[in-house]
Amino acid sequence: MVSVGDEAPDFTAPLANGDVDEVTLSEAVDDGPVVLAFFPGAFTSVCSDEMETFDDKLEELADAGATLYGVSIDTPFAQNAFRDDAGLTFDLISDNDRDIIDAYDLSMDFAALGVHNLAKRSVFVVDDDGVVAYEWVSDDPGVEPDYDEVLEAARAA
Template structure:
């Protein structure tokens, strides 16, 4: 599992931002960093919706700190665009449809009783200009949200 101080695994994946375009983490570093990667198990589920809406509510604070927020899930980019629209999300959502990012970050989780395998654990990684993970938080309990104030403080420490 990726932890604070590790090099953030680079990846290229579809970005749902109202349109669908290619996103590469390494291309965004420096220009948009720090980058906040907020992994969530699935769009349109209660806790995930609450979490992404909380990031939206705090988006101005992250923008003031010159940080860029992205949600990341196994959902298709088409599903993520609908999720963005229905919830008024103004930040991009990265589709890890092939589960490569989740695996590279070491955060897969199964809901075996539901027949759902390999979704992302609810996790947050703050990546600095150099591609180093400056903050990491991973929950084994999908019902627990991150400490948003702690994430903002980690971003502020990079300013």
């Protein structure tokens, strides 16, 4: 698993931003720290709560110089619908091929539901050198991150 002090695995992936573009992590960190908030799936209760709470913290993250991205396996089209439904104002990264989840070693299954290879709920702060400055990974998909801790890590990155 990717840990604090490791070089963050780079990626280029579809970006749901009201349209569909793409984002490359190594280019995104040129603008300052990047917060990657991995979540299992759009339109689910805990994921919606988490993304809405992050949206509420968006101004504070921006004041820290950080850019926030949500990351899930959902297609960018589903993510755009989720953004609209939840009123999110930040962009979501589609990892439909699960390449990012695999690179960060975050795969989990909801076997009872027949859903496999989703992202564990987790947060990484990547500094402008591309190094992981903060990591939080939960094995319990019902647990949300400590948002203030994430904000402090973004300020320190």
